Amino acid sequence: MxxxxxxxxxxxxxxxxxxxxxxxxxxxxxxxxxxxxxxxxxxxxxxxxxxxxxxxxxxxxxxxxxxxxxxxxxxxxxxxxxxxxxxxxxxxxxxxxxxxxxxxxxxxxxxxxxxxxxxxxxxxxxxxxxxxxxxxxxxxxxxxxxxxxxxxxxxxxxxxxxxxxxxxxxxxxxxxxxxxxxxxxxxxxxxxxxxxxxxxxxECVITNARTAEMAKLTENSCRDVQIAFANELSIICDKLDIDVWELISLANRHPRINILQPGPGVGGHCIAVDPWFIVSNTPDEAKLIHQARLVNDSKPKWVVEKVKKAISELLLMHPNRSVSEVTIACYGLAFKADIDDLRESPAMKIVEQIAKLNVGTILAVEPNLESFNTVIHGVELTDLHYANTNADIHVLLVDHAQFKNSAKPDGIVVDTKGIYG
Incomplete structure (x- = not known):
């Protein structure tokens, strides 16, 4: 038919x-x-x-x-x-x-x-x-x-x-x-x-409906567990004063090792969501999958703590300035590079939390959005040049091509993607 x-x-x-x-x-x-x-x-x-x-x-x-x-x-x-x-x-x-x-x-x-x-x-x-x-x-x-x-x-x-x-x-x-x-x-x-x-x-590979459903969940849960390892490693390395990106590069020289890159969390409509479908169905059995979700969901909070530390460092360097005079630029709002998709974006969560810190000005740069339809109170959407020129603290959240092709901005940088070396 x-x-x-x-x-x-x-x-x-x-x-x-x-x-x-x-x-x-x-x-x-x-x-x-x-x-x-x-x-x-x-x-x-x-x-x-x-x-x-x-x-x-x-x-x-x-x-x-x-x-x-x-x-x-x-x-x-x-x-x-x-x-x-x-x-x-x-x-x-x-x-x-x-x-x-x-x-x-x-x-x-x-x-x-x-x-x-x-x-x-x-x-x-x-x-x-x-x-x-x-x-x-x-x-x-x-x-x-x-x-x-x-x-x-x-x-x-x-x-x-x-x-x-x-x-x-x-x-x-x-x-x-x-x-x-x-x-x-x-x-x-x-x-x-x-x-x-x-x-x-x-190839169209035939199975039954339940296995097909589980196949997609398994693919994304595997990815989530791998990202959780990288994210947890980045937190460990920060505490031990080790460059996590250099470490991963060295470890990946082993012929059977392929560690993913850490970031500010996990977003999107799949990897940040699908593992929970497995956990909700089998909460007593899905222990590793559950823990990976907790690790990745906690990463945005860790990034916000890094931003708070950067604010403190800035005020120590400039004792005559107040918090209300601090400008923070956040680079990237999408859940991954070079798209406009904000669904489950850890960058959005981080910017929302930074906006609640009551600093002077919060700028957001998202080159893939023509307008900031998802309004975050107190956040101004601007371009890369303006943010680079006017911000005191620069928070790199998404490795968009425009950011990777630009020079490291002056000021304090919180780089969650390791693009500035």
């Missing part, structure tokens, strides 16, 4: 590129998002996120009539759900996954489902989320059958296929990377492979 019309629910950093790739292969694609601004922007042939090459693909797809965006689902042959999976807003020591976005997306597409359709959950999710989505769909459409009830004979096929792409390289990696396909039945998997082979040149 061919897929003539494909619907992508959620037009963010994964959904929009995915929709664009299908549309670039001359498939009719309906993108759905609750954000009216995003919908309007896409329908003008423009994009509301920063991702290299995506603007040209979207413009061509919209101009040629293969891609349109709307706020309400329409009938299609395949539905890909790519909505957020945040945490519930509670004070639990172990964050609890919030599947409400997936539930709302399921309930939104349910009225337009028909026999022969394929529904794929792309959202990174805790183990069991795909089965839960199928239950929500079944409850909303009792006139249709689903795999959990009738197996291979289901009217609607359901699968999980997590994205595995790097921000800044999404367009290329969507095409080239292998995909893990986890169908609720063999037929569900086969149909999902058929769909993705529309544009995927990498």
């Amino acid at each position: 061919s897929f003539n019309t494909i619907s992508v629910i959620g037009l963010g950093y994964i959904g929009l590129p995915t929709a664009a790739m299908f549309a670039s292969r001359k498939k009719n694609v309906i993108g759905v998002d609750v954000n009216q601004h995003a919908v309007d922007t896409i329908n003008r042939g423009e994009i509301h996120i920063v991702e290299p090459d995506l603007d040209m693909i979207v413009h061509a797809a919209v101009t040629e009539g293969y891609l349109k965006a709307t706020t309400s689902p329409e009938p299609a042959d395949a539905f890909l759900i790519a909505v957020p999976t945040p945490f519930k807003n509670n004070d639990s020591a172990i964050p609890e996954p919030d599947l409400s976005y997936i539930k709302k997306a399921s309930e939104a597409i349910a009225p337009v489902l028909k026999k022969g359709d394929l529904v794929i959950l792309e959202s990174t999710s805790p183990v069991g989320a795909t089965e839960q989505m199928a239950e929500w769909l079944a409850a909303a459409r009792p006139d249709l059958t689903f795999p959990q009830a009738v197996g291979e004979d289901a009217d609607v096929n359901v699968a999980h296929c997590p994205e595995r792409v790097l921000p800044g390289h999404v367009v290329r990696e969507l095409v080239e990377n292998d995909r893990v396909i986890g169908g609720m039945t063999a037929k569900c998997s086969a149909r999902a492979v058929e769909l993705y082979k529309t544009f995927v040149r990498g």
